[in-house]
Every structure is written in structure tokens, then in C-alpha cells.
Amino acid sequence: SGISSGINAEYGAAKEVSTVSTKKSVRSQKTGYGGMKKGFLFGGSSSVKVPSSKTKITEIKANPNAKKESLKLKEVQDKMSEATDFLSNNSDEWMNDNLLKSVTEDDRIASKLNNPQFMAAFSEFQTNPTEAAKKYGDNKEMQDFIRAFSGLLGNHFTEIHEKKASKNS
Numbered sequence: 001s002g003i004s005s006g007i008n009a010e011y012g013a014a015k016e017v018s019t020v021s022t023k024k025s026v027r028s029q030k031t032g033y034g035g036m037k038k039g040f041l042f043g044g045s046s047s048v049k050v051p052s053s054k055t056k057i058t059e060i061k062a063n064p065n066a067k068k069e070s071l072k073l074k075e076v077q078d079k080m081s082e083a084t085d086f087l088s089n090n091s092d093e094w095m096n097d098n099l100l101k102s103v104t105e106d107d108r109i110a111s112k113l114n115n116p117q118f119m120a121a122f123s124e125f126q127t128n129p130t131e132a133a134k135k136y137g138d139n140k141e142m143q144d145f146i147r148a149f150s151g152l153l154g155n156h157f158t159e160i161h162e163k164k165a166s167k168n169s
Contacts, residue, residue, distance in 0.1 A: 099156050108148045
């Protein structure tokens with residue numbers, strides 16, 4: 001019994017050692033070298049988790065109007081609306097003799113305003129500016145006319161603003 005208990009103790013120790021060594025060998029298969037899983041560097045098997053039916057998947061779709069709308073700023077649209085209202089409601093204030101005098105004195109503008117082709121093109125810019133820009137964008141005379149007319153109007157409205165500002169001061 002002493003021998004058997006010694007043998008059992010020996011076998012028990014052996015069993016315990018073999019159990020530990022088995023756990024180590026299993027562990028070394030899972031983690032590999034340096035704590036990384038086996039196959040990490042060389043594309044070993046991996047387990048892919050399939051989303052459960054409870055997982056919510058958010059789909060992101062492009063807004064077809066986003067490109068057009070991204071360039072529109074609410075503040076700018078509001079100011080343009082105010083300007084349009086001002087121009088239509090206060091035409092007697094800005095469409096005055098100074099403007100008419102400036103237009104008639106500038107030969108680049110006056111000659112084009114008397115030309116039916118330029119007036120037709122100019123009205124196209126008022127009704128459909130995108131198409132008119134495509135159609136007349138390469139026309140040097142049209143570019144010069146629009147640049148001169150826009151500059152004249154810009155100077156005219158600046159003068160009106162400065163006169164109002166000096167009256168209010």
C-alpha cells in the first residue's frame with residue numbers, strides 16, 4: 001500500500017504534469033508567438049462573426065440633389081431675395097438719371113444695348129442663365145459687355161449706398 005500510494009502519488013504527479021503540459025500545448029496553438037494568434041501574420045483561419053438578425057445596419061445613400069444644394073447657402077439666398085425685392089419695389093430709387101447717363105456715355109454698353117442680337121442674348125441671361133452661359137460663354141464680345149455692364153451697375157449701387165450712408169450719418 002505504501003508502494004501503491006507512492007506509485008499513485010507518482011502517477012498522480014505524472015497525471016498532473018501531463019495535464020499542465022497539455023494545457024500549455026493547447027494554449028501555444030491558440031496564441032502562437034508573442035501573444036498573437038496562430039496564422040495572424042500568414043493568413044491562417046479566422047472566425048468571421050455573422051451579424052445577428054437583431055443587428056441594425058445603416059445604409060448610406062447619396063442624395064441626388066446634394067450636389068446642387070451643397071452650393072446654396074441660406075444666408076446668401078435670403079440676401080438675394082431681399083435684393084430682388086428692393087430692386088423691384090424701389091426702381092424709382094435706383095433707376096435714375098445718373099444710371100441712364102452712365103449707360104449712354106459708355107460706348108461699350110450703349111452700342112450693345114442697341115444691337116438686337118445682344119439684347120436677345122441679354123434677355124436669355126435673365127430667363128435661363130445656365131443655358132445662356134453655355135451658349136455665350138466663349139463669345140468675347142458678350143464677355144466684355146457683361147463685364148462692363150456689371151461694373152457699371154456695381155459702381156452705381158455703391159454710389160447710392162454711399163449717399164444713403166452719408167445722409168444717415
